[in-house]
Amino acid sequence: MDNTIIAYLIKASVALGLFYGVYILCLKKDTFLKLRRFFFLFAILFSLLFSLFNVEIPMTEESVQIPTYWLSDIELSDVSVDGSAEKPLSGWTVALLLLSTVSVFFACRFLIQLFSIFKLRISNESEKISEFRIIKMKEVKTSPFSFFHWIFINSETGTSVELAEIIAHEQIHVKQYHSIDVVLSEILCVFFWWNPFVWLLKNEMKINLEYLADKGVLDAGFDTKAYQYILLQVSNKNTGIPLINNFNVSQLKKRITMMNRKKSSIFLSVKYLLIVPVGVALILGNAVQASSDLMGIIAQNESLVEEYITEGQQVPQKKDGVFVTVDKMPMYPGGESAMHKFINENMKYPVAAQTAGIQGRVIVRFIVKSTGDLSDIIIIRGVEKQLDDEAIRVIKAMPKWNPGQQKGKDVDVYYTLPFVFRLAGAKKMKESGSSNETVVVGYGTQNDKKSAVGVASLQEAKSGEVPDHAFVTVEDMPMFPGGESAMHAFISENLKYPVAAQTAGIQGRVTVRFIVSKIGEISDVNVIRGVDPALDAEAVRVVKAMPNWTPGKQNGIDVPVYFTLPIVYRLKGKTDNRPNLFVSGEKIITESEYKEMVSEAKSDPNAMMVEIVLNDAEAIKIYGEKARGKRVIDVKKVKK
Structure with missing residues (x-):
């Protein structure tokens, strides 16, 4: 559990670092302030959430x-x-304890800041104007700031014109809900205090909010020079509360530079589409790890898989020998x-x-x-x-x-x-x-x-209850009526190789997953790995055409169960032109003996032929040099 949390924090930190790098390299010098705000919010939320979902x-x-x-x-x-x-405690546990301890400190600081704001709100007079509430602070050394719909001002701040410009600035913060961005960045610092990119991202977010507020004031018709002069007047005052939108920020020079900067060409806004490849790369990176983790235990999450080829079953598989x-x-x-x-x-x-x-x-x-x-x-x-x-x-x-x-x-x-x-x-x-x-x-x-x-004491269902969800493994798996041999016969008799696919030389494995309901019906038939629309559709058609199965049982109760069925389409002679070597078990048989077996199977309505093509290494291991350079086919006659 500890290493899972650490892994999540690392993934989120890497994502935040990547997004910050994109911002610094490509986006920092433009004037698309609203797009930039969206970029910051997307970067934070995506970084926190992408690793929770596996594709x-x-x-x-x-x-x-x-x-x-x-x-x-x-x-x-x-x-x-x-x-x-x-x-002793594991290294993961120690690391998590250290991270948590410092996070608690920053969480306490965050709560103290909230308390300070509410204290200022309660201890000072206020006046409601439209959807805003103006709080007139008694502390003369505190510069104006806003927090959600509260605007805190110093009643002794300048002339009425200067006060109007200050309030106009803070109103932009309130109207555009800038406090959400500030609170989100502060919470991010609580849990990712050890990541320098988080602090850098927080600073860029806050200065961008000031850019937006400055732009809103100037767009409202206020004089640029007079407004910049007011900024200089309040530059020596600070609240000491980083949780708010403060009229005074340390990057005063950057704000004045941004106000005087030439507007960027609209065509440059296409740079913000960089979030798409970055997001896709992160999702795929997480999916690759999830897939590698899944490989070792995938069988516990799937029902018994029977694999069919149009002319027989595949051989047992090997991995790394x-x-x-x-x-x-x-x-x-x-x-x-x-x-x-x-x-x-x-x-x-x-x-x-x-x-x-x-x-x-x-x-x-x-x-x-x-x-x-x-x-x-x-x-x-x-x-x-x-x-x-x-x-x-x-x-x-x-x-x-x-x-x-x-x-x-x-x-x-x-x-x-x-x-x-x-x-x-x-x-x-x-x-x-x-x-x-x-x-x-x-x-x-x-x-x-x-x-x-x-297994552990997780409650799945009370006695006599049938859960609504489908199981992936149960005590008694669902079964095709008549058993495995009957399914062999059904698939062999009903599966058709689309002519268009044969002409185009298309072949491969189609994996179909479906649910065998508690009454044996087949439902939710989906292709989870396809080859070609025609082959996929044919595999789905055959599965849907199956009769009702014997349902699976859990604790003696019929329950819905997932079942996965791979169907392999392979063209005769398309991929292997080597001479055939026919075997039956460990015995090598002649082609005439093979044809005789096929003839007997065709004349027997209760029998069918199953042919398995062995891989080269296995064939040579079993049948020696006689199998080298040959297409070794293990044949047997089975009952339908």
Whole structure:
């Protein structure tokens, strides 16, 4: 949590620095004062808000989703801990405490300034003129200023003509709501006191407000020289309250220079469009980081994805030489129950975290090597450094696993494991899937047994209630009627490759997301990654044409669930002209045997052919030199 706040402050500071740089380099010397005010306000608000929203960037074809395999009821509560488990405060916590301490000081100063203004308002006589209230101050050494619709003047200030010009100046501040800008800049300094660009931006904002007020006075018909003379008269007086629009500012020379400056050409105002590329760059930068963070845990937020090609399924994918899905997933020695026991016996709840009331889910990803060793242990979602470190420590202490297997051979496999730290005072789960607890279910490959994990005590729905929102993972995922093979048959029979797309040589993956409602209906069908309008529309058409599904269940109740379905369009012979090598499992078959299988499948109304094109490295690894330079196609006949 601490590092998240620090990251937000850094992102906002970088944005403020970029906008200030654009102002200094491109905008400072023009006379578009209203545009400049808009620029300042936009820069502040955008910098504070842009990092709160993540824009999804479509992943490339090579990106790999790493599944999350969850275990049931790995939960820490009622843990007896010895004092040696306590660890010092993290660096993030210390940094945040330091920032917060100084921010409290500036917040107090801000409140004192507000109090001083209200004190002046209460302790002096006032007179309402139109929508303004004129407060006549008794303190003769205080220069005129305004705060929202209050105008504070010194009753002994000059002649009636001079007083009229001063009031006219402050009225511009009031009419244009300049106090909003001033208060916003002061609040910004409270939280970003350590950022020099904030203070520089604040000064530029305040001098620009004075430029606007000066321009308003001169546009009203007051004499320029006489008005500038009045500025000189009050230049030696100050309120000492930076929170207000003061008639006297230290940049008197700049104000007089601006009043005498030649008006900028209207064509130069196009420079203010620079906020667009700067804003887009910041949004994309934040989106790239969000996408990289998402890659490691995306599988926990998506339902089981079945991927289809018009002629078959894709092969299991690899990332950096490590498998993410395999025929047989790696296993802790002794199975899941043995892992439960190991974790419960070895996991310690840090005392400092208990004292601070810190709890939540830590998700760890690691690689189970072909030798059974665990390596590359990283946190892909943390809670607090002490809890994160404890989860890593337990993983490192585990014995060798039984390695995963692909095509009968031991291989390296990614594995993701969540740990839930929960204080004894939190409401405990009586069993996995308790009706008043959120239970997150992750799914592995088709052959993996589904298992649930007890998660923190966030209430999702009371017993018997059906939430209005759609789940992304549930205990029992929705299913096409007849199961996976029936879906194979439906898609193969109904999906058409648009002729125009074939003629144009267009191919690729269309990813469709939809909701399976609590009554099994398909709704909210959207293309979240498209290729071509014709291919996208065809994929949506097929999904919408599906019959009602068996709905998903959470806590025994039918609930709406998100489901994601990628459909791959590929032209035969378009991208691969190599000779074919047909295989079935680990056996190489002849082309005549392949044709015989196709003929049998066509003659059997209850069967269909599935063809999987293996990647080169995997094909050579399994079938040796016979596969080199060949397009290796793994074929099998399945029931519809």
